[in-house]
Amino acid sequence: MSDRHPSVRRARPKKNLVMFLLSLALGGAGVFYSKQYIEDRIAFYKDQLNKTEPMMAVVVPTRPMVRGETLRREDLAMRQIPITFADTNSVTGTNVDTAIGQRVDFDIDEGRPLLWAHLEGGLTPTFSGKVPEGLRAMTVRVDEVNSISGFLQPNDRVDLLMSHGSGDRQRIVPLIEQLDVIATGTQTLVDKSTVSGKRAFNTITVQVTPQQAQKITLAQTVGKLTAMLRNPEDEAPLAKDGMTLAELLGEAAPRTAAVVRTRPARQPMPAGIEYIIGGSR
DSSP: OTTHHHHHHHHHHHHHHHHHHHHHHHHHHHHHHHHHHHHHHHHHHHHHHHOOOOEEEEEEESSOBOTTOBOOGGGEEEEEEEGGGOOTTBOBTTTHHHHTTOBBSSOBOTTSOOBGGGBTTTTSOOGGGGSOTTOEEEEEEOOTTTTGGGTOOTTOEEEEEEEEOOGGGOEEEEEEEEEEEEEETTBOSOOOSOSSOOOOOSEEEEEEOHHHHHHHHHHHHHEEEEEEEEOTTOOOOOOSOOEEHHHHTTOOOOOOOOOOOOOOOOOOOOOOOOOOOSOOO
16 A cells, blocks of 8 residues: 555646646636727727717706796706607707796706606696796787788797878877787797798787786777887887878978967056145144
8 A cells, every 4th residue: 555655646746737727727718808808898888989979959957846846947957968868758959948937747856858748738838838927928910011921930029000090180109119929820939940931820929018918909999000020139119209191191280380478568557646635734
């Protein structure tokens, strides 16, 4: 038995050496393939970053909003996201004006894309949300002249003139100035799709105070209204004087000089006669 021990002892170092070399080989292979895998993933992500995906501007709240709050422009911001990840129900930069003034129907986290479903109007936003508190929306029937040949757009400002009377008594006077147009027909947003800009509609909706609404209603019963398009930067008031048919034709009677009536000068009292009644000397 003593002769077997040396051979066994010599065999064990060889086996250990083989296992050691095999471990080194497997370890090297593992390191190589791990490095290769990491490099492939890095190249993949770099390639993804270099790709230019179509982006879309969506509206997000700049603070958490709770149910019942009214959307204000200062509480919203625009965020660019890949169009593939955008919800088709998102409020975007092109229709955010319709959302302003509406009430939130659900709690919304800060930075989360705002959806029409989050608002009380849902997929069909309510028009009443565009009317500020204290004002009213009033629809006025118009013709080809009053629609500025179809070029009138929402967000324009107009002045209203009223013509009334007939014959020599016909007169046109300024009625209301600087009214905001919030809809033309059923359109509430500026239409940039048509090249000519001309559209057909027979009503416009303007933003008025309750008192102005009464004036327009009364004016429609006694005369005809004409809209004049105003430059957005023009703040000059309308002249208060109207115009008659005679003044238009240059037949107005010339103004006569006012007769100045003077009070006659007070005549001095004539010298009286002195009477002495009674007395003694």
